[in-house]
Amino acid sequence: MEFKGAVWREVKEVISRLEKAGFTAWLAGGCVRDSLMQRVPKDFDIVTNAKPNEIEKLFPKALEVGKKFGIIILPFDGYQIEIATFRRDGEYKDGRHPKSVTFASPKEDAMRRDFTINALFYDPQKGEVVDHVRGLEDIKQKIIRTVGDPEKRYEEDKLRILRGFRFCSQLSFGLEEKTFLFAGKFSLSAVSNERIRDEVLKLLGGENRIIGLSLLEQSGILASIVPEIIETLYMRVSEANLNPWQLTKFLLTKNKDSREEMNLIYFFVPFIKALGLERLDQFTDRFRLSRENANILDFVGRHWLRFSDMNQKRNSFLLTTFNHKYGEYLFEFLENLESIVATGDWKKTSNAVRAVLPPHGKLPAPLVLAQDLMNLGFAGAALGEAIKKSYAWQLDGEVKSKAEILKRLKK
Missing domain, CATH: 1.10.110.30 (Hydrophobic Seed Protein)
Known part of the structure; x- marks a missing residue:
């Protein structure tokens, strides 16, 4: 069996050092499963009959993070390799961790694991997969x-x-x-x-x-972690007469985008449309979303709520909205939404957006700067409003020079 991955060279060195010291050293879990399926493992776990203290003697830089559970961590530049002693778990105390562990045989170690496909070992010396749980058959099936x-x-x-x-x-x-x-x-x-x-x-x-x-x-399980599904069962959020969860499923099924941001948008924004932006904080708090992801959801949700009048918006609105740092998420969401509800409304807007967006997404520099407006006596809220207004005139093509803008503002 062939193993690949950025850390494979270091993994082989760790296994070799354990074997030279007289210990068994096998690969375990997801890396064995992934390699059998011709997938590149994201990480490598090693199991051994060496006790934690014996592992530490061989690897002086090892971390004792999980030592009481028979786990030693080897830190490398940008990643870690986990070495675990074959063990049997005691009673679980908190729905996550066992109260105690007992060092045991490879078979007992396999029998404590979650799923059969994750309970496989690979013996590099013999070049054999060690399967105590019919995991090979389950991968095949x-x-x-x-x-x-x-x-x-x-x-x-x-x-x-x-x-x-x-x-x-x-x-x-x-x-x-x-x-x-x-x-x-x-x-x-x-x-x-x-x-x-x-x-x-x-x-x-x-x-x-x-x-x-x-x-x-x-x-x-879904209704327990997203109770809004029950609350919005009879609400409709699109022209296709779908409730939020139905629309979410359509969006996630139709689009194969693996980006976390787009998946969060597809998962949550239909519920925001149904329940209002004021409910966004409940989602972000419950799922402990990052501030960045919360801002993306707010931006897309807020603009979808006022999408119906977007076709009547001026170029300045379209330019600043879709050239915003989150504009690409909004554009992609509305594009995929249209492919499902098929009203034709988005096609008009998307054509308008494509027509006005500059190459590489760069908007022109403002002709008038804040200092120019302050020199005219603008300050506070009036200054902010004047900055927005003057740039909108420029983007809409109503003015061509700084002098024209200042003349308008003086009036």
Whole structure:
């Protein structure tokens, strides 16, 4: 099996040092799964029979971040490699972490993991995949299945429910029947909003996100993390007579954009249209969105709310709106919205925008500067209004020179 990735050379060196010291050193988890599927792993995890203290002796720069769980972190320039001792987890205390761990055999280590496709090991010395859980068969059949009893796996960490949905989205796999049935029996109320947000964003960025969205909806989990779905069930937010969630699904299904910003727009803006911008803070607080992402949602939502009269707007409005640093998101959203609702309204506006936007998105420098206006006696709010007005005249082609603008303002 061939492994690729930016850190693969360092991973081989770590494995070699462990083996030369007389320890077993295997690759584990996602890097094995991804390599079997001809995907480039994002990170590499190593499992070994070496105890944490023994690992630290071999790697003096190792970090003790997860030492009590049998995990040692090796820092490199810009990334980390995780080395874990084969272990068996004790009882879970907080829906995320075990109270204790016991160093154990490779099979026991595999049996504590979440899904069979993530419980595979690779022995580089023998060139063999070590499979204690039928993970190879599940990869072949394209199935996400918990290791052992799904109820127990979910009880240990409720976030595994969303992780299963996310893997279906990213890998275009199906969810095994029992693994799905038990997903709807648990609440995510004890899971932090940050962890939920991270899994939802990964799900939305998946190659087959409609699978993940359907699992979220059918399991009942979606309504618990986005209760606005129930609130807006009978609201309509487009000419296609769709409620917000229906429109969100259409947008996310039709468009394969994997950018986080566009996925957030498709996911949230239809609800903002239905419930008003005043509800935006609830979304951003609940999902712990960054200030930048919140600003993007506000910009797109605010302009969609007044889109109906955009065709009557002057060139200055179109130029400043779509040349804004978030203008590209608004343009792409409205373009994709039109492909669904097909009213023809956006085509008129988009043609007007394309006609007036300058090459490379650069607007002309203002002919009149703030100092020029201050020299005329403008100050405070009047100064700000005069700056906006004079630049709008310039963009609309009503004036050609600084002198013309100043003459108008004097009147």
